[in-house]
Amino acid sequence: MPTNDRDMSYLWDMRKYSLEIAEIIQGVPHAKFIEKKTIRYAIERLLLIIGEAANHVSKEFQASHPEIEWAQIIGLRNVLAHEYGEVKMDKIYLAATSRIPELLEKLTLVLAE
DSSP: OOOOHHHHHHHHHHHHHHHHHHHHHTTOOHHHHHHOHHHHHHHHHHHHHHHHHHHHSOHHHHHHOTTSOHHHHHHHHHHHHHOGGGOOHHHHHHIIIIIHHHHHHHHHHHHHO
């Protein structure tokens, strides 16, 4: 299935903001992440943007790339946007330190196609 320009634009956005998260969180231990609200807020905002971009990727493209966890990415965006009182910092830290590197690997492969 050919990828349309709109999908590609959103994929590049997801990659760009994932790289920003990786840069911000590099070398930041969990305790510092919890202590520094500016780091937390930056990561939360970038995760929200990534989720919003993922939500705009066509359903056809999403279906053709199940290796990307679209539902989880979009779901986290929804939690950040609508359930801010319930957001668990451990979940955000895990997303930034574990899930984002995985997403970057997958996006790199998809964008190279």
